[in-house]
Amino acid sequence: MERFELLDAVAVPLDESNVDTDQICPARLIRAFAQPGRHEHVFLHDRRFNEDGSPKPEFILDQPAYANAQIIVAQRNFGVGSSREAAVMAVRAAGFRAIVAESFGDIFVNNCFKNGVLPIRLVANEVDALRASLHRQTGAHVAIDLAQQTVTGPDGGSYAFAIGALRKRCLLAGLDDLSLTERYADAIESFERTYRAELPWLKL
């Protein structure tokens, strides 16, 4: 997994709540990720393209100022709905490494951490202030420091965010959790032995 330490990049304000994973990656496009290739068009596809495939240039994501954006600042409930990991893969394929929002879908958050994408929760007035400053300065940068757990907006306003220690450690080091789990192979083995003896009907 790609490491995440510091990110100082263009941020796009997305003034929307409930951006669900069906919008982020329409179900019929999930299959695209089974094949290698460039999939930057998948993210929010039906918001960005007409039925004939022509782009809808008015959508904020495709405005030239945000061509190199790597951070999204949305409203609340980003990534709710389906557990499809393709949603995070679509976010990543479109060049984004971090999403700031008031709240997220739980499964989406877990999937982010498996794909080197950092979901950051801030309270409503902080997210609103950040988006407002990005609207005032189109194409401005936001700086994220994972070690310090801070987000700094273009107006200098800095906000602290919370993150689980294990997730932070994995993301900073670019570690995947399977290698971590394998260190506990003995504990799993011994748990399983007792568990199966006590609840013998569970094994298939």
Add this chain to the structure above:
Amino acid sequence: MIPEPSGAPAQTMFARIWRRHSVLALEDGESLIYVDRCLIHEGSRPAFQSLDRLGKTLRCPAQVIACADHYVPTTNRERGTGGIDDPAIRQMVESLEHNARRHGCTLIGLDDPRQGILHVVAPEQGITQPGMMICGGDSHTATHGAFGALAFGIGASEVMHVMATQTLWQEMPRTMRITVNGHLAVGASAKDLILSIIARIGTGGATGHVIEYAGPGIRALSMEQRMTVCNMSIEAGARAGMIAPDDTTFEYLAGRPAAPAGALWQSALEYWRSLPGDIEAQFDREVRLEGTQIVPMASWGTSPEQCVAIGDRIPDPLRETDGARREAQARALEYMALQPNQPIAEIAVDRVFIGSCTNARIEDLREAAAVLKGRRSVLPGLVVPGSSAVKRQAEAEGLDYVFQAAGLEWRESGCSLCTGVNGADFLQPGERCASTSNRNFPGRQGPGSRTHLMSPASVAATATLGRIASVRDL
């Protein structure tokens, strides 16, 4: 039995099951949780790809249950995967079957007489049992909480981790209890109850929480109804939804193919009876509803929280005080091509869909058929049973005849028009569908599709009147 430490503080059912599955807990808050069942469908293909890339095998292959449901056709099934015209879609079904066979998973493929939607099949086969920790590569894995299991959806990377290690790293969620006092009135269904709950607490209302549904209104529900409620917990943002197992649960499970039998049934029963939470257990959040006040509901917008009673009007965003919610309402009205303050029962519908892991079990089909019997649908529509077993049962009861006599199509089992990915069952842009499914997101049933979530009885009533309706309008 597992002795509990004496003098231990009162526990919720969730905490009891969580603790029973905790292999270890790190100081920084993450626990390694042991998983009893991992449920997968065609969408778990990337999990097998990563497993192969890392050269890993499955730790408990038979405990990984693979069902072909998302991409399967609902017609021409006698031709097997050969009946799928689009090669890319055919490959999704074939690769699931190939990977499951190769790794020794419990495969319920396209040709299997047990075939159906994952969340219908596992309970009806007795694969889902109380006290289990169940993970699935599908957000509606929450359904299985109806049995007093801790069940939730995970992404493909986590599926891979579970397949390789039979465990999962998790931060302990918070707890919420939703108590339903009073039984549902005649004409109100489990779907109306869960839509009312979501309308009340919001689509992010239970984010980070596991919901325990409790109270007389819940106890009185059948297993099918409990599954409908738990299924849509995810639409309230919940990590999982659960209902304490009781005699209703045990009666449902007895004699199911994968349920324990003989002496093991007795041991299992004793364990299952120990699962419900302690009376004094504390929850992080409490919500109370009056079951007798639940009325038929329909969604009007593009989030499941955007729903109203079928006798009511669509809200006016100008009267919404919360800014984000006001903007979301305005956007939803535009997408759905509706006006503020419009009575929802005036909305003309193009098509109906009775199906999905929320509402395609035998009781759901009976509920819809009871409304359609002797009536004609003025709209085209699909009836898609939740499993092949449900289909056979419905046919034995003559329900297929009722649906077809009403003018609806009787199909083979699968996710069909709920997910719209099998290449054949999807809506045209702008088409409006009264649907028993679980998500009304923009484009969910096809690009530009407009979905109204309702109960099976209300969708059937809508079919006969051509506009959004409940049985009370007939």
